[in-house]
Amino acid sequence: MKVEDIKKIAVMGAGDMGHGIAEVALLAGYKVTMRDIEQRFVDRGLSRIKESLEKLLEKQKITEDNKKAMLANIETFVDIAESVTDADFVIEAVPEVMDLKKQVFQAIDAAAPRHAILASNTSNMSVTEIASATKRPEQVVGMHFFNPAVLMKLVEVIKGEKTSEATMQVTYDLALKMNKVPVRVEKDSIGFVYNRINAPTAILLRHIVEKGIAAPEEIDAKMKKVGMPMGPYELMDYVGLDVAYHSACYFADKLSRDYEPANWLKAKIDAGELGKKTGKGIYDWSKGRPEIDLSRAKEDFDPTVLIAIQVNEATKLLEGGVVESADEIDKAMINGGGAGFGPFQLAKGIGYDKLAKICDELAQKFSVKVFEPTETLKKGNI
């Protein structure tokens, strides 16, 4: 199959990511089906698409006619088989629970046309394991979008152990058709690129709160002052504390116990305080986006520590052959979130020796092995 053969895209899940991906597919001119487990979830996803299209219309990025055509191009379903029956490409965006993903893939595999490619928008989980639930693992691929999908440019295209080169190419080309910036992930490794490189930041954020080093708002205010569109704690709320929690558990299980989620994070999950989506998380979102008081910035917090642990983690991906080059990593990091520069671009200005020294100090201060500098970082020959 070639990308030109794709006419209809089915999206499994109508939540934060599912509705956003469905909207991206509509904007690219595809016929779309969107499916969730209950009608009210599907309805909510559709109304979020309408709200977002309304914003794009206001900004004259689309016309009223475009909007009407897109809304005529989407059908919603609760039944999984009906939703994929004539799809050429399926994108799964259900919660990050491996057993659930496998069940969904088994059902899609049974009902989707034989030629269809089945993609998972998993944030962290093994594409190879997800593919094992199907009879077409060579047509299963990772296609990882970023939140909000309609605005963030990056799409990671992830090769599972059995994914064919043809499937990789069609998925890469589809991301281009969707006006995204695809990055090939050559090895199916936990967290892929963007989330893996950011994962050690979550460990540091946990320790900062647990050890009373600073309050979330003090760090967020500082990071906003140095130019980040969102502070790191605000971003956790924005993406969802449940997502942060499930990711931490998965990383802890598969990579290192250092990633174990914080007790305060678990308490928030138990209390149903998941961030933006429930109106309360680390911040109160009931009246919209929280106002971060910039005067509370913790001025002695040096953002270079965040760069150091990011660059260090990025060198692990180079060592493991997960991505082709440092430039590809920079491309992913610039387009996945709101950062203006990639970690290696920043590292060149700061110096690898300085970053290695910071990582060494952090590893000792917090007893976190994940922060220990790699040989590549220490040598700095990148």
Ligand code: 3HC
């Ligand atoms: N649809 C259409 N337009 C939208 C929109 C949507 N869903 N959401 C926001 N916008 C528009 C707004 O209308 C606004 O337009 P304007 O500038 O013309 O008024 C513009 O985007 C900016 O929005 P805001 O004014 O509300 O706020 P910001 O300037 O802070 O931008 C943001 C919002 C784009 C989300 C920005 O804060 C940002 O880039 N944040 C970082 C996001 C990030 O890092 N994402 C990656 C998360 S990790 C992840 O996704 C991994 C996965 O595995 C979970």
